[in-house]
Amino acid sequence: MAEVLSVRGLVAGYGDNTVLHGVDLTLSRGTWTTIIGANGAGKSTLLKAVAGIVPLRAGRVVFEGRDLTGSNAVERLRGGLGHVPQGRCNFPLLTVAENLRLGGYTRELNDSQFRSESEALLSRFPRLRERWNVPAGNLSGGEQQLLEMAMVLMAKPRLLLLDEPSLGLAPGAMQTVFAIARSLADEGVTLLMVEQNARQALEHCDVGVVLDLGRVSLVEPAGRILEHPDIRRSFLGV
Numbered sequence: 001m002a003e004v005l006s007v008r009g010l011v012a013g014y015g016d017n018t019v020l021h022g023v024d025l026t027l028s029r030g031t032w033t034t035i036i037g038a039n040g041a042g043k044s045t046l047l048k049a050v051a052g053i054v055p056l057r058a059g060r061v062v063f064e065g066r067d068l069t070g071s072n073a074v075e076r077l078r079g080g081l082g083h084v085p086q087g088r089c090n091f092p093l094l095t096v097a098e099n100l101r102l103g104g105y106t107r108e109l110n111d112s113q114f115r116s117e118s119e120a121l122l123s124r125f126p127r128l129r130e131r132w133n134v135p136a137g138n139l140s141g142g143e144q145q146l147l148e149m150a151m152v153l154m155a156k157p158r159l160l161l162l163d164e165p166s167l168g169l170a171p172g173a174m175q176t177v178f179a180i181a182r183s184l185a186d187e188g189v190t191l192l193m194v195e196q197n198a199r200q201a202l203e204h205c206d207v208g209v210v211l212d213l214g215r216v217s218l219v220e221p222a223g224r225i226l227e228h229p230d231i232r233r234s235f236l237g238v
Helices: 043-051 073-078 096-103 111-122 126-130 141-153 171-186 198-204 222-227 229-235
Strands: 003-014 017-028 032-036 056-063 081-084 159-163 190-194 207-212 215-221
Touching: 003 043, 003 190, 017 043, 017 056, 017 190, 017 207, 017 215, 032 043, 032 171, 032 198, 043 056, 043 081, 043 159, 043 190, 073 081, 081 141, 096 111, 096 141, 111 126, 126 141, 141 159, 141 171, 171 190, 171 198, 198 222, 207 222, 215 222, 222 229
Parallel strands: 032 190, 032 207, 081 159, 159 190
Antiparallel strands: 003 017, 003 056, 207 215
């Protein structure tokens, strides 16, 4: 498979606190990789560093052969790298339609293009069609998570970073999010996800990564991660 993302020797943190200590990671096109680890392991920081939100102290981020190390988050988004952060990140007073319009702002779509592309997107998110003119703040937690994924997809990312997409969701909504993630990967989008619901994510994804105190301690096919006795005890509750 073609290499899409290469992270080498990545060091990052906040203020005097270094969180990531020389992370190496490679993603192949059309694969779904899930990062698991204890709280404070640096999972969200890794996604933010790849997205350009947290600056690197050392190392490189290469996406589709292009070194992104010196580029900012907007430049990375324009270049095909989308990031759905943890927690609510929509515009609650704006409708679903208006939020989707803002999601595609980097592509400067005209009205005809927006109608065409949003219609295609709504086939993947039928619940959002039903809520088209509803303010985002009035949606359920699951609906808001779907909206935020759809907003980023309006930017047409080829690499999608998802930070705790099932956080606070009911089981049915969580399964919907995972099913959409699986379909995106099957269609050629590369996914890198941080997820506390480790077992459910690993049952759907291709590759599992264990992050321990800012370092990658294990990279294996997801099925092997699920069978690993230490991982089962530490993260899967079995």
